[in-house]
Amino acid sequence: DAGITQSPRHKVTETGTPVTLRCHQTENHRYMYWYRQDPGHGLRLIHYSYGVKDTDKGEVSDGYSVSRSKTEDFLLTLESATSSQTSVYFCAIRTSGSSYEQYFGPGTRLTVT
Amino acid sequence: EDQVTQSPEALRLQEGESSSLNCSYTVSGLRGLFWYRQDPGKGPEFLFTLYSAGEEKEKERLKATLTKKESFLHITAPKPEDSATYLCAVQVDSGNTPLVFGKGTRLSVIA
Numbered sequence: 001d002a003g004i005t006q007s008p009r010h011k012v013t014e015t016g017t018p019v020t021l022r023c024h025q026t027e028n029h030r031y032m033y034w035y036r037q038d039p040g041h042g043l044r045l046i047h048y049s050y051g052v053k054d055t056d057k058g059e060v061s062d063g064y065s066v067s068r069s070k071t072e073d074f075l076l077t078l079e080s081a082t083s084s085q086t087s088v089y090f091c092a093i094r095t096s097g098s099s100y101e102q103y104f105g106p107g108t109r110l111t112v113t
Numbered sequence: 114e115d116q117v118t119q120s121p122e123a124l125r126l127q128e129g130e131s132s133s134l135n136c137s138y139t140v141s142g143l144r145g146l147f148w149y150r151q152d153p154g155k156g157p158e159f160l161f162t163l164y165s166a167g168e169e170k171e172k173e174r175l176k177a178t179l180t181k182k183e184s185f186l187h188i189t190a191p192k193p194e195d196s197a198t199y200l201c202a203v204q205v206d207s208g209n210t211p212l213v214f215g216k217g218t219r220l221s222v223i224a
Contacts, residue, residue, distance in 0.1 A: 033211065042216035058211060090156050100145050100204045102212060104156035
């Protein structure tokens with residue numbers, strides 16, 4: 001357990017509404033990541049952060065934005081949710097040092113109707 | 114382009130029937146290869162990191178090995194509780210680039 005929590009764990013929302021998912025960690029890891037996981041696609045990186053206010057895009061960043069105003073929290077926002085964003089979203093942290101290991105949170109299941 | 118391919122997509126074993134899962138990779142420079150286990154409705158759980166060809170890691174009935182082009186996850190005498198999806202990922206280049214994941218192998222072990 002790497003001390004990662006995600007909220008909410010489940011959400012149903014309507015097309016066009018904004019949605020924010022939260023990832024919280026308790027161990028001050030510098031790197032944090034947001035992935036989505038869909039059948040047939042596996043885990044795909046949306047955005048990641050390498051420090052407070054330092055973020056970068058991943059493979060599938062269109063339609064998503066992120067913010068990190070403090071070390072422990074990494075927020076993922078869908079500005080205007082679409083049905084194609086129905087997915088399971090995972091947050092991860094990377095341990096410090098040279099190991100590069102990532103540890104994942106429990107996930108958020110988002111349904112956009 | 115860095116790629117990770119896992120095979121087979123799905124594998125069904127009888128309890129006690131040993132087998133291997135494959136993860137082949139095409140990357141510019143391997144810094145590390147990772148194996149994860151994922152149970153339905155949960156986040157991936159870290160299993161192993163391998164850094165160089167010839168390296169092996171073991172945990173209970175699982176053993177991971179690494180060559181210059183692929184990794185194998187050997188499962189010896191599996192039990193039903195080993196049923197899960199197994200994911201492989203690689204870290205390339207400087208280490209600051211994100212992991213590249215394969216799509217996983219879904220393992221079912223039947224009693």
